[in-house]
Amino acid sequence: MFIAGNWKMNTNRKMACTLANGVLDKLDSVLNGAADKVEVAFCPPFVYLVDVAGLLPEGKAVYLGSQNVYFEDNGAFTGEMSTAMLKDVGCTLVLAGHSERRHVIGESDELINKKVRKSLADGLRVILCIGETLAERKANKTLDVNRRQVKAGLAGVTREQLANVVIAYEPVWAIGTGVTASPAQAQEVHAQVRSLVAGLYDTAAGDAMQIQYGGSVKPDNALELLGQPDIDGALVGGASLKVDDFLAIIAAGAKAAASKK
Numbered sequence: 001m002f003i004a005g006n007w008k009m010n011t012n013r014k015m016a017c018t019l020a021n022g023v024l025d026k027l028d029s030v031l032n033g034a035a036d037k038v039e040v041a042f043c044p045p046f047v048y049l050v051d052v053a054g055l056l057p058e059g060k061a062v063y064l065g066s067q068n069v070y071f072e073d074n075g076a077f078t079g080e081m082s083t084a085m086l087k088d089v090g091c092t093l094v095l096a097g098h099s100e101r102r103h104v105i106g107e108s109d110e111l112i113n114k115k116v117r118k119s120l121a122d123g124l125r126v127i128l129c130i131g132e133t134l135a136e137r138k139a140n141k142t143l144d145v146n147r148r149q150v151k152a153g154l155a156g157v158t159r160e161q162l163a164n165v166v167i168a169y170e171p172v173w174a175i176g177t178g179v180t181a182s183p184a185q186a187q188e189v190h191a192q193v194r195s196l197v198a199g200l201y202d203t204a205a206g207d208a209m210q211i212q213y214g215g216s217v218k219p220d221n222a223l224e225l226l227g228q229p230d231i232d233g234a235l236v237g238g239a240s241l242k243v244d245d246f247l248a249i250i251a252a253g254a255k256a257a258a259s260k261k
């Protein structure tokens, strides 16, 4: 079970530290003995990575993630950050293909794949985000879109590297909207994604793939979503900015994990 908080372009330096500390202070108590079954990540804005890195306890499954990365090592790429730079400040994780980067910033499948491959080659774990828009869902293209994004995102990724990949299914219509996919809708796509991965690699790869759900996950819907058989975690936006809400989602993850095999 993997619960990651994507803070997006929110917080300030003080709030970022207060937020991380607030979660860390109560983490052990909400994990309630399931610490070995739950991983947690914070993905703050770039400029606060160093501050948050300094707060993370050693020896716990709490990771620092970057919301973005570039695929070149260094050079004239104004505004971009390399994998080495991210690792240098304590990141072990990156997001790739978030819908805001696909649809607001305009990143292509090809660019996302370059980021995925470079990050994996340099030892970072990747959360590859996929998901259909409302228009695509209404046009019955949900499976086609997610298939295309998974295939393109994982192009050139080796079977060995796959262990460092997490897929986040985030229907675009559910992100930041307060509208959540129903547990049944989410489960359906998660099962499809798992068999897609199995088809691209092998059954064991499909079974082992961690697939997070993202899209208005809140304390009141987390347990039911995370209890679905093919949902292995959550990528959380808005609710990850509130200490108590994020802790409640982690607690739901711990409970769901304890009830799964």
Ligand code: PEP
Pocket (backbone or CB within 6 Å): 006, 008, 170, 174, 175, 176, 177, 178, 214, 215, 216, 217, 235, 236, 237, 238, 239
């Ligand atoms: C996200 O940013 O990945 C996300 C799912 O946002 P929210 O939880 O706010 O819908």
